[in-house]
Amino acid sequence: MEFEKLKKVYLLVLTIMLVFLLAACGGGDQSVSNTSNQSGNNQENAGKKTVTKPVKWVHQSLTPRGHLITEAESYFAEEVEKRTEGRIKFDFYSGGGLGIPQADVLSSVGEGLMQTGQMYGPHVAGDLKIADIMGLPFLIPNELELMRSVKEKLMPYWEKGMGEQFNAIPLAATQIEGRNILTTSKVESLEDFKGLKIRPSGDTDTQLTDAIGGVPTPVDYTEVYTALQQGVLDGAWMVNSATLSNKLYEEAKFALEVDPAGAGIATWFLVVNKDAFYALSKEDQQIVREVAVEAEAKIQQRMREEATKIKKELQEKGVTFYQPSDADIKAMKDAAEPIIDKWESEAGDVGKQMMDVIKEELNN
Structure with a gap:
């Protein structure tokens, strides 16, 4: 109860701050309109073309300008404005410019503090456990077509869970790059890793x-x-x-390359406030969904095209990559098994259904 009270106070204060911020700055780093938000209509009015004034949607990307995901989301905002002929306009904040923390993105979108946002499964797994299912360590191999197929089958579960619990909808989702272990000191093996203070992306990273x-x-x-x-x-x-993109190579010059083994591949989501979305005409809803899928495809394409280029650029900037031994990979996989079992036992019937979907895909 005390936590919920504190959360409501936090959201109220953040709302007031955002109002003053938008009034003072005239929007984000891609501001195109100062008209009022029209997202107060409810789902029952979906499809009615009664909105004549443009609606303003606020979007936050956690990644900075120049990052391929931010650029894909920028494409989404610009293209939606273009195809709706200005009926939807965006104030676009990159680099976490609204000050909404990663763990609060889903609830903040649902509360209407922003209408769309960049979200990652492990960041919000504390609120919605099923958001991070594809990021469970060593569960799904780092194979694009397989991950895409699994994602398509899991989208209905995510849409239902986010909609019912958080008043939000996932417009698009995709697996991004696998995570490596970036460090400030040389780490060639798990023995070197022991005792280091490591930032996890979420609960399963914490356990692993x-x-x-x-x-x-x-x-x-x-x-x-x-x-x-x-x-x-x-x-x-x-x-x-x-x-x-965040220039972390300036402070951390070493990376244990566990990505190819599938140690943890986070899921990116583009989420939208449910009320704001269903307040749109059917035509504009379709445009928003179509452009979101196009943004998702851009991320997938650039991930494939630029993975080798990005690694080479990091090496040129002084980052040394180390490949873990087969024994270390086996030790990590062994450590991951009880983490996956624990997740499944805690995720309830929906989590079990989603896990069955994944296992079926893996066996095909």
């Missing part, structure tokens, strides 16, 4: 980090650079593209 000898040290995504600089962190589970 602990199981293989690290010290899980939660830090918000936007604060990782400073934490590495100040010694609060010795390292972090991090994708290469984020290491590059």
Whole structure:
């Protein structure tokens, strides 16, 4: 009860701050309109073209400008404005510019603090456990077509869970790069890893980090650079593209490359406030969904095209990559098994159904 009261106070204060921020700044780093938000209509009015004034949607990307995911989301905002002929306009904040922490993205979208947002499964798994199912360590191999097929079959479960519990809808989702273990000191094996303060992406990362000898040290995504600089962190589970775009290579020069083995591949979501979405005409709903899927495809394409390029650029900036031994990979997989079993036992009937979907895909 006390936690819920504190959360409501936090959301109220954040709402007031956002109102003043938008009034003072005229929007985000891609502001195109100052008209009022029209998302107050409910789902029962879906399909009615009664909105004549443009609606303003606020969007936050956690990743900075220049990151391939931020650029895909920027495409989404720009293309929606274009195809709706300005009926939907965006204030676009990159690099966590609204100040909404990674763990609060889903609830903040549902509360209407922003209408759309960049979200990652492990960040919100504390609120919605099923959001991180595809990120469970060593569950799904790092194979694009397989991950895409699994994702398509899991989308209805995510849409139902987010809609019923958080008043939000996932417009698009995809697996991003696998995470490596980025560190400030040389780590060639799990023996070197022991005792290091490592930033996990979520609950399963926390459990795996602990199981293989690290010290899980939660830090918000936007604060990782400073934490590495100040010694609060010795390292972090991090994708290469984020290491590059956030310039983490300036503070962390070593990476244990566990990505190819499937140690943990986070799911990116583009989520929208349910009320705001269903307040749109059927035509505009279709446009929003279509463009979101196009943004998802852009992420997948650029991930494939740029993975090798990004790694090479990091090497040129002084990052040394180490491949774990077969014995270390086996030790990590062994450590992951009880984590997966625990997740399934805690995820309820829906989680079990989703796990059955994954197992069926893996056996095909």
